[in-house]
Amino acid sequence: MNPFNPVPPERTSRFRRGPGRPRRQADSGTARPGATSRLPLALLLAVLLPLLLMPLASIFVFAGRDGLRGFLQTLAQPDAQFALRFSLLIAFATALFNGILGTFAAYVLSKYRFRGRETLNVVVNLPVAIPTVVVGTSLLLLWGPIGLLGQFLDPLGIQPMFAPAGVLLAHLFVTFPYMLGAVKPVLDELEVTYEEAAYTIGANRWQTFFFIILPALRGGLFSGLLLTFAHSLGEFGATVMVSGNLRLRTQTAPLYIFAQFEAGNIEAANAVAAVLALLSFAIFMLLQRFTQQRSTRGS
């Protein structure tokens, strides 16, 4: 099991089972019966309420304050629309790029044996551990006009930083491990017999990859893409460093929220925050549903 894997499939499905029948069965087996067994649950809820649930709820309470019309009007402002669209486009592009790159990396790391494989394994997972602000800084120090490479590119008129390309670079960096984390465990556990069978009937590496491995990876690919997309949508730390925060040009939705909040336009900030929250909920639900489905089908 990959230690950096953000969503181990079995864990999440058990975690998500919710108040349905299977859980009660499990409870009666381990917990003491009667009223005492409710106390821990009540305590947990009492802690979670101010910690998680109330802050999230307040976004929507505030968003609904001026009514739906006010909410939609705030949302319809050109810079809010731009920020949302730009964020979504970057998220799609990031998911596409890292979908391909991450799968390739997972394939190489899982199927090939070479010296330094473990080191490389750690390196590609590093972005999970590095603070995103540090990622932003490091990108600036490489590609920025005073950066190691940037100082040679700048005279040629190539300026990746403070432009959409810079935002994409930052998101690719930050979200790289998610695809890998979703795909590699599946690849690691994939039985080699199918592959071997394919080779024995004369398939080459590419054919084996496309017809044997890729179909088996579908689940991992899907959850990896969703995770990458969701993380890209919410990325702030690295983006704020490299985007230049230009309204209508490089301002992503999280940056818009922050800028509007700072300027005291809480309604504008909150409207976009509510949309982002809803989108993430949707993605998360999809992911949960999907992993649950897979684990029940698998068992």
Added chain:
Amino acid sequence: MHRVDQLNWRLLLQRVIILCLAGGLLLYAAWPWLPGRRGPAVRTIVLYGFSILGEMMNGAVFPEFQAEWEARTGERVELVSAFSASGTVTNQMILGVPAEVAILSLELDALRLVEAGIVPGPLWRDLPHGGVLNRTPFIILVRPGNPRAIEDFADLARPGVGVVHPDPLTSGGAQWALLAEYHSVRMLGGTDAEAYAQLEAIWHNVVAQAASARAVRTQFESGFGDALITYEQEVLSDRWRGRLEGEIVYPQSTIFSEHIVVILDRNIAPEQRELIDAFVEFLWSETAQRIYVDYGFRSVDEHLNAANPDFGLIPFPFTVDELGGWPQAKREIVDGIWRNQVLPEVGR
């Protein structure tokens, strides 16, 4: 066999729905960039400014310029802008953001641009009014009803008064405030020693500090301290929005902050030159200066300021020029007195 078929249908339907949703989202995101949707390329002006300008620039000043330019040339131009703390904006420009025009909250930041080689020299001094776009005095904000009876900076030096102050190490506003706390004494006839005593006593009373003028505002609103030293403009704009909880106290003597316009020639393409020059010229036009007054800034044209009845009277105002300009004021007062003498004394 039948069950499996059913399951597959449901699965298929689910997949189609998910695909449609994802496709819809992509379509929505890409809509303005789709071929045929894009109008002819629109020329833009890239403006970076310090935080309190944002609303006024995007909401009033630029639309006015846009209309004027369109009437004159028939061309529609757009503003691309970013607003943040003055120091942050300056750092971004040093790192290379493509700003064409910048408006900074104090000349020190502009001088940092010169130092970093972003601007060849203090060229803003050749602009109208020496590059000063507008001004706003530093005032004292107190709790409703003024329970501590604070009438001037001297009252902030009284023992037991809690002062909330932005951090001069990061905030431009805080540096203006320091000059006001110190030099106002001398403006009212006091000696250097008395000025020093007041600055030190005020700093003994500082109960909370935050990185920016805006952050410190939040601290004050959440209940810290009895008084806050801040821009008049910010307090006025809050009052007009009905958000002000507190009262403005106008000191007898205080500093007027001066906001500087910097043109970044190296980021301006030759074909942009005329547009940028027209925009900068517009910033000092009477139309624009009137907008500043409407938004609570004091215009550089004194006679326009009468239009705003909310501006309080300050009998003995001063600017940083009386202290020999920013480099000297920074050296002598901010660094020489506050950092080297007051800070060690109050033990921060």
